[in-house]
Amino acid sequence: MPGKHEEEKDMNNIQRFKIATAASALILLSACATAPATKNDGAAAPATASAAGQTADAVVVSEDPKAPLERRVTDRWKLLVAKDAARAYGYLTPGYRATTTPAQYDEWMRTRQIKWTAGKYVDRHCDDATTCSVSVDVSIETKMPGIPGVQASAGVIEESWLQIEGVWYHLPKNAR
Numbered sequence: 001m002p003g004k005h006e007e008e009k010d011m012n013n014i015q016r017f018k019i020a021t022a023a024s025a026l027i028l029l030s031a032c033a034t035a036p037a038t039k040n041d042g043a044a045a046p047a048t049a050s051a052a053g054q055t056a057d058a059v060v061v062s063e064d065p066k067a068p069l070e071r072r073v074t075d076r077w078k079l080l081v082a083k084d085a086a087r088a089y090g091y092l093t094p095g096y097r098a099t100t101t102p103a104q105y106d107e108w109m110r111t112r113q114i115k116w117t118a119g120k121y122v123d124r125h126c127d128d129a130t131t132c133s134v135s136v137d138v139s140i141e142t143k144m145p146g147i148p149g150v151q152a153s154a155g156v157i158e159e160s161w162l163q164i165e166g167v168w169y170h171l172p173k174n175a176r
Contacts, residue, residue: 059084065167070121072168073134073161077119085109093162093169114142122156130163 059082061075072091079088085106089097092105122135139154160171 058082059087061087067168069124069132069134069161069163069168073121073136073159073170076170077116077121077136077138080109081116081119083109091170093171093175094164096172096175099175114140117141117152118154124161132161132163132168134159134161 059078061078062071064071067075076088076091079091085108086102088109089102089105092100116138118137118139120137122137124132124134126132135156135158137154137156139152141150141152143149144151160173161168162171163169
């Protein structure tokens, strides 16, 4: 029978493991929070069937490309959670979409190691009328090697948004 010292050591190791798991999930979350886009300069790409087997039209988002920033952020995250790469692509800056094809963006969405389960607008800090940093509370699920089942995590991420000709677009971190 293990002694008290060994039990405390085991408990400390379990606690460290839990912290490392949560930290790893948050790192994955922040690394995967940005997505590629299409050559279409419109606010949204045509609807297609999502990877979840639902039609893309099942996710209701604003049809107004000049909707306020909070609405654009919220709608983009609805589409990311629904795995609707075709429509989420239209929320990316025109410059980013010029360098990433719709097929590349779709591939990125399908092969991510995490599954977004929620994304909620928190607030924003704007440097000027056309450049804002937006805080988003994001929840994820992922399978981690050596850990049984699905691990869930959540955290706040920062996104850059630019207003171009009256339309708010997300600028992915890897585009800067």
